[in-house]
Amino acid sequence: MDPWHFLIVAEQLRDSDLEAGRRSSISRSYYAIYNEIVTSLGDRQVTVPERDAHEKLCRWLAGTGDEALVVLAEELRGLRDDRIVADYHMRADPARFSRLRAERALSQARRMRQAFVSIGADTVAGLVADYLRRTRQMH
Amino acid sequence: MSTVVTSRQARIVPTIDKAAAAFADQHSLWQDLKLAIQLLRDKFPGLVAVRVDHMVDPEIPDYEHLYVQSTVAGDLEGILDCEDAFFAALCACVGVEKRQFLTFTVIPI
Numbered sequence: 001m002d003p004w005h006f007l008i009v010a011e012q013l014r015d016s017d018l019e020a021g022r023r024s025s026i027s028r029s030y031y032a033i034y035n036e037i038v039t040s041l042g043d044r045q046v047t048v049p050e051r052d053a054h055e056k057l058c059r060w061l062a063g064t065g066d067e068a069l070v071v072l073a074e075e076l077r078g079l080r081d082d083r084i085v086a087d088y089h090m091r092a093d094p095a096r097f098s099r100l101r102a103e104r105a106l107s108q109a110r111r112m113r114q115a116f117v118s119i120g121a122d123t124v125a126g127l128v129a130d131y132l133r134r135t136r137q138m139h
Numbered sequence: 140m141s142t143v144v145t146s147r148q149a150r151i152v153p154t155i156d157k158a159a160a161a162f163a164d165q166h167s168l169w170q171d172l173k174l175a176i177q178l179l180r181d182k183f184p185g186l187v188a189v190r191v192d193h194m195v196d197p198e199i200p201d202y203e204h205l206y207v208q209s210t211v212a213g214d215l216e217g218i219l220d221c222e223d224a225f226f227a228a229l230c231a232c233v234g235v236e237k238r239q240f241l242t243f244t245v246i247p248i
Contacts, residue, residue: 052199062235070235071226078244081194081206088197100215100247107219 003035007109014102019094022102023086029105030083033076033112037061037124040116044125046132054080063135064127072115079108151186158193159205162240168205171237175207175229179243182225185213187248194242204239210246218247 006028013025038048038057048057058080061073082105085092116124153176155163163169176189188210196202211218222245229238 052202055196055199055202059239062238067227067230070230071223074226074230074238074243075222077242081242082244084194084197085206096246104215104218104245104247107215108222111219111223 003039004032004113006032006035007106010102010106010109014106015099019097022097022099025102026086026097026105027083029102029109030079033079033109033116036113037076037116040121041125041128044121046125046128060128060131061124063131064124065131066119066127068115068119069124069127072112075108075112079105079112151180151189153189153191153207155191156193159191162193162203162205166237166240168237168240171233171241172205172207174232175241175243178225178228178232179207179209182228183209183211183218183221183245185211185218185221187212205241207241207243208246209243210248212248215247218245 010025010028010032013021013028016022016025034054034057038053041048048060058073058077061069061076064070086097163172172191179186179189186209190208190210192206192208194204194206196204211221213221225243229243233241
């Protein structure tokens with residue numbers, strides 16, 4: 001499956017009258033960009049292990065030291081927390097799950113993908129592989 | 140991108156919950172948190188409020204951090220441009236060993 005199809009679902013849910021729909025839109029936006037990067041790296045033999053994969057991916061991107069990837073890692077961490085709140089925090093203020101908030105998650109995911117594509121998946125995979133070699137981590 | 144901090148922005152005092160304050164104490168995060176909040180004031184002309192919560196990750200064991208949420212008024216694309224500028228400045232000013240304890244998001248209004 002093309003992970004970016006999660007963004008189509010996020011777009012469909014963004015305008016939902018149900019808070020649950022808009023929460024799910026935020027969640028799908030995160031998974032669209034997360035899986036886009038993980039899959040692209042995996043296709044280039046840089047496999048993010050399943051255990052603590054979300055945290056590891058951000059750490060690896062940040063560990064490259066590349067300015068754009070460091071920023072991308074921080075944005076991804078923030079969007080992941082938005083997803084955690086959307087998926088788990090049932091008592092959170094409903095105002096936090098407005099249509100605009102869902103749109104922000106969508107736009108942010110698009111911009112992150114644009115940044116990732118601009119750097120180039122091969123380059124990112126190479127930088128991450130270098131980082132893993134430097135830190136002697138297995139992948 | 141405006142980096143002029145208005146008196147209104149300068150007056151914005153973050154709301155920090157008890158657990159977040161205790162976590163900041165425990166990991167000596169106050170200096171970095173203060174710097175990050177100043178960067179939020181600098182980079183977001185439409186900043187309305189800042190709230191800091193303690194986040195316990197439900198999916199990753201023993202992973203706790205502070206979740207900094209900024210409420211920002213303005214058009215969405217402009218806010219996202221401000222976010223890019225904020226993160227670039229944050230990464231230049233706050234080391235990765237402290238950033239691992241902080242995440243940031245924006246609530247647009």
